[in-house]
Amino acid sequence: MTCLLVDPQSLPIELRPYLEDLVQRARAGCGSHLVSVFAVGSIALGDYRHGRSDVDVTVVVDPAVPAQVVRELAVTLAHPTLHCPAAGLELVVYDADFVARPSDRAGYLLDLNTGALLPNRASFDSTRSPAFWYVIDRSIAHQTGRLLHGAPVRQVIAPPTRRDLFAAILTSVREHTDGAGHLADNQVLNGCRSVAYCRTGSWLAKRRAAQLIATSEADFQPLIDSALRSFERPRSAALALPTADVQSFMAWVRERVEEAAETTADQ
Known part of the structure; x- marks a missing residue:
């Protein structure tokens, strides 16, 4: 079976099967609406520490993606349905049109926190979340985001001003x-x-x-x-x-x- 990950050897060995499964589920759920999946946080910066670090993943989808598809992702990617081997998963889903332009807003379609050491939380209303976390993550993504699947990061996401x-x-x-x-x-x-x-x-x-x-x-x-x-x-x-x-x-x-x-x- 062909691996869906762009460069699995560059990822922490403890996470490779998990990220492969995550990408497979995102692709199955979003179909042609899936634009890109990439890692940010400690994986992107080359400092992942197993047992301490979270897995930070950004998913970018076509603006026409049905809201129900996004809601189903929150279920299929949640721990323990998809067992997270790290301290937790922090996953954000964005509309491709939103991340193509600089913004000071949170702007997500889904913000999912899940895992053994994280309280399970799925938010679909970005106005309820402090925007600064997402602005910083998008800056890190543009600088060093680790592409897992789909279109190259810098073709998809714009850095904040x-x-x-x-x-x-x-x-x-x-x-x-x-x-x-x-x-x-x-x-x-x-x-x-x-x-x-x-x-x-x-x-x-x-x-x-x-x-x-x-x-x-x-x-x-x-x-x-x-x-x-x-x-x-x-x-x-x-x-x-x-x-x-x-x-x-x-x-x-x-x-x-x-x-x-x-x-x-x-x-």
Whole structure:
């Protein structure tokens, strides 16, 4: 049987059968309406950690796809109907016309969170979701999205404008600082990735971004090193990091992102 994945050897070995099955189900469900399937997040950035990372997948469909087809995808791709071997699946379905243009909106047809370590949630109303997650994911997709099936990523998805992207990054930093339910190591590493983007203009894997910031910011190196050690562990065994140190670091991150956002606004 011919593999449906574009380049299975480039994917984490633990995920290859799962992603093959996911693409097969998406193709069977959408038929000719399926445009593209690609991975974003840690898979796209080459930093997937089995037992810790989610699988982040974007599906792009023809605008004429029936709403019922999208609703059926939420059932056929949900765990455990399709058993997710990772911590969870975060899958977003977009209309091809929407993602072909820059946007500051969430804009999805389906946002599916499912898996052993994620609460099952299927949303079909993008106005109910904070837009910043999706703006950042589309930026990562345009830069390094890993094509699984269909049309090439950059032919399908447009990057957000710099103004919209920096607004989304700043909102993300606020969420990781003040929002509930975030692991401390993920707060720190997402903060590192945000600052690294501001400095380099490219999305880096969390560990690479952390190493970049730790090298230049000696005061935060012990905290970042602890976050990296924790990130090597399963979510259930994450290390506790000093709350005051995390908050101090995130305040510093916010200042750096605000500076970069102001510079972008002036351009």
